[in-house]
Structure formats: structure tokens, C-alpha cells
Amino acid sequence: MSRSLLQRRPMVGGSSTLVRAAAASVLALALVACGGSDDGGSDAGSAAADESTNESAGDAADEPGDDAADGPGDDAAADGDGPSSVVALSSDAAEAVRALAGVDRLVAVPASTTNETLGNHPDEMAQVPNMVPPSSGLDPEQVLAWEPDLVVLTARHDGEEDAEELLQQTDVPLVAIENNWGSVTQVQENYRTIARALGTDAEQRADELITEMEQELAEIAAEVEQAGESADAPTVLVLTNQAENPFIAGPESMTADVVRRAGGIPAVEEAGIRGTMPADPEQIVSLAPDAILLVDVMGKGEESFGSLLGNDAVAGLPAVAGGRVLMLPSRSVLAAGGVDVVDGIREVAEWLRSDAFAEASAQ
Known part of the structure; x- marks a missing residue:
């Protein structure tokens, strides 16, 4: 404990x-x-x-x-x-x-x-x-x-x-x-x-x-619950650029909590992965997430994920091909953001309820 x-x-x-x-x-x-x-x-x-x-x-x-x-x-x-x-x-x-x-x-x-x-x-x-x-x-x-x-x-x-x-x-x-x-x-x-x-x-x-956090979280939870009545919760893979190469965030990370509270399911949780690990194209393809959340820790933006998402097999995933990829700065979804992580949860929740997901669930 x-x-x-x-x-x-x-x-x-x-x-x-x-x-x-x-x-x-x-x-x-x-x-x-x-x-x-x-x-x-x-x-x-x-x-x-x-x-x-x-x-x-x-x-x-x-x-x-x-x-x-x-x-x-x-x-x-x-x-x-x-x-x-x-x-x-x-x-x-x-x-x-x-x-x-x-x-x-x-x-x-x-x-x-x-x-x-x-x-x-x-x-x-x-x-x-x-x-x-x-x-x-x-x-x-x-x-x-x-x-x-x-x-x-x-x-x-x-x-x-x-x-x-x-x-x-x-x-x-x-x-x-x-x-x-x-x-x-x-x-x-x-x-x-x-x-x-x-x-x-x-x-x-x-x-x-x-108290302010709990009030906002309750509002988000109500919106997520309402949205869940018409669509299944999407699986979300979280990738971070915390090192020279991207990592897959584990199920006990802050980002996993963000995903859950936003109405998603951590893809690693469904696959039984227990910890953070280096991101491998084959592993990402096997996870087949409905969406991918990129967390920019290094401040390098999309280019730090380019080679991974540009891999032919990864690029062919419906999440990537369908544009269901979101990148956020780490301050929005990691603990260093403090109580402002609630804003990140709201942003992810709105993204998971966007038109791209509505169209995907209708197919």
C-alpha cells in the first residue's frame, strides 16, 4: 500500500x-x-x-x-x-x-x-x-x-x-x-x-x-453515462514520448485513469498488460485500439510519434486511418498538471464523443 x-x-x-x-x-x-x-x-x-x-x-x-x-x-x-x-x-x-x-x-x-x-x-x-x-x-x-x-x-x-x-x-x-x-x-x-x-x-x-474537482468530475461522469447509452465505450491506447522512443502507458498510470473517467477503456487493460512498456508496432496492431491518445511529454509534438504511426501496419489500423488520434501536452493528463487534470479529462471525454467515434460506432 x-x-x-x-x-x-x-x-x-x-x-x-x-x-x-x-x-x-x-x-x-x-x-x-x-x-x-x-x-x-x-x-x-x-x-x-x-x-x-x-x-x-x-x-x-x-x-x-x-x-x-x-x-x-x-x-x-x-x-x-x-x-x-x-x-x-x-x-x-x-x-x-x-x-x-x-x-x-x-x-x-x-x-x-x-x-x-x-x-x-x-x-x-x-x-x-x-x-x-x-x-x-x-x-x-x-x-x-x-x-x-x-x-x-x-x-x-x-x-x-x-x-x-x-x-x-x-x-x-x-x-x-x-x-x-x-x-x-x-x-x-x-x-x-x-x-x-x-x-x-x-x-x-x-x-x-x-470540491471543485469533484463537481466537475460528476458533470463529466453524467455526460459519459448518457453517451454510453447509445454507444459502447471505445478502447484507447495511450502512447507517451517520455524517452527517445514512444512508450505504451500501463493500466495503473494517471493517463489510464483519465481514459476511464472520460468514458474509454484502456486498451492495455483489455489485453492484460500490467505495466508501461516500449511501444512496438506489432504490439500496437495486436491491441487494435479504437483510438490512440498521444501524450507529449518532451515537447516535440507529432514528429516524435511519426515513425511509429507511419509504420504501414499501424497506419492501417482503423483508429489511425480514421483519424481517431489525439495528441495532448503532458500537463493536461499527467499529475504535474495538478487539479487541472480535470480539464484534460473533459477534453478526452469530448473527443471520445466526437463525430469520428459516432461514425465508427454506426459502421
Whole structure:
């Protein structure tokens, strides 16, 4: 089962400065890996990690009520103010802090948050004074030099888990999200967890945002249900360009949740595929999806999918030949988009109810 840890890190030894210096040397390798969650070969790693690793979380990851241990959230909620110098080491966490408490409380965010393909608020994020670089350039001593009063990370990789353990050697409060942001439910749970660390105002804002999300999701669900009375749910294959070659998104990814909520069926689910995997023309043909959703993580657009969709066998699929292919930026359908993922769900739902699908179901 996934867990979200919220713990106040006690002072180790008598000097905060000495503890930070000692921890920085040990943190070097771990925080390099942590920073890598927003790299993926460019600034796209956090979104890529959402799609490639959250299969391991399993169905239990969506269970509510498994949020956090006592920690900085309790103190923040008590004083009503909360941390004012927050370092967010993953883009999804950075977006959550921005939405809950404003960009002014952030002192460092991943560089990927300023990428308009990956984030919904690149201009605001560009105002943050410090950027956490890709893994190859992250300096762990610099993270501590920013003197955060809260660090938020997403422990998707072993390196980030190591960073979580090693940060316990400092006096820096830490929120470690470990459920991979793999569904709308997880996004909502994580917003509440982070809000508790940010203070009472942030908790109220989380309630407001989640209420708005639920209202919009209910509207979409009603529209989907009505449409389902006249047509079968289409199978949808999700392809992402998170690496040099496209990948097939697995059934436990955020995009799979988007497809389901939009009224589709993940094609990989029907085929019994359990995880994210490299996209292969033969595999795509065997899946024979009714539609294909392309998720642009790298900001390279259609050209990054060109060789795959241009394959003769793939091009001959009814979904491709019939024009039932949609490309969206990752900010619309991945966790880095935060609560705005609802807009992506609505867009996919409208696409699945478009004339192209009505004509296909009538044939």
C-alpha cells in the first residue's frame, strides 16, 4: 500500500550547520537521483516517471486514509502560517504547493515546471528564485544552502527514498509522497497531505480545490453515462514520448485513469498488460485500439510519434486511418498538471464523443 510520510525531522547533534554539512556529503548521490525525477533525458522526467513507475503502486494506492504520520503538518496547522521557504524536488509537488499556498512560498522548484509542455503555470514558476536542475547538475549542498523550512519530494525512485532517509539526519522538515500520483484520487490525497504541512489556509484551499474537482468530475461522469447509452465505450491506447522512443502507458498510470473517467477503456487493460512498456508496432496492431491518445511529454509534438504511426501496419489500423488520434501536452493528463487534470479529462471525454467515434460506432 502506498503511504505519504509527513514527519518533523529532529535536530541531530548540537549544531544545525554541522548537521547540514555532514548530511550534504552523504546526500550527494541520493539527491542526484531525486533531481532526476524531473529529467528523463530533458526536463520531462517527473511526468515520465508518473507513467513508467506507478504500476508498482497497485490498486491499493488509491485507498484513502493512509496519508501521513504526525509531523510538520500538525505544527503548521496549529500556528496557521506554516513554512515560508519550501523546496519542491518534483514537479507534481511543486504544482501542489503553488496551488495551495502560492508561488511566493517556494524557494526552489524543478526546472521542468517552467516548461509550457509540462506545466500549467510556467510563468509563475519562473518567478521562483531557484531551479532544481536535471539529475546531472543537481548539487545537494545547494539544496540545503537554500535553507528550506520544508522539503517536499516524491519518492518514485530508489534515490528519492534514500534522500528521504538521509534528510532525517538534518533538521529540515520533510514531506515524502510515495504513492506516485497515479490517479485523480491520489492527487487529491497528496494535496491534502501537503496542505497539512503548509498550514490552515492551505488546508482550506485544498478543500475548495477538491470540491471543485469533484463537481466537475460528476458533470463529466453524467455526460459519459448518457453517451454510453447509445454507444459502447471505445478502447484507447495511450502512447507517451517520455524517452527517445514512444512508450505504451500501463493500466495503473494517471493517463489510464483519465481514459476511464472520460468514458474509454484502456486498451492495455483489455489485453492484460500490467505495466508501461516500449511501444512496438506489432504490439500496437495486436491491441487494435479504437483510438490512440498521444501524450507529449518532451515537447516535440507529432514528429516524435511519426515513425511509429507511419509504420504501414499501424497506419492501417482503423483508429489511425480514421483519424481517431489525439495528441495532448503532458500537463493536461499527467499529475504535474495538478487539479487541472480535470480539464484534460473533459477534453478526452469530448473527443471520445466526437463525430469520428459516432461514425465508427454506426459502421
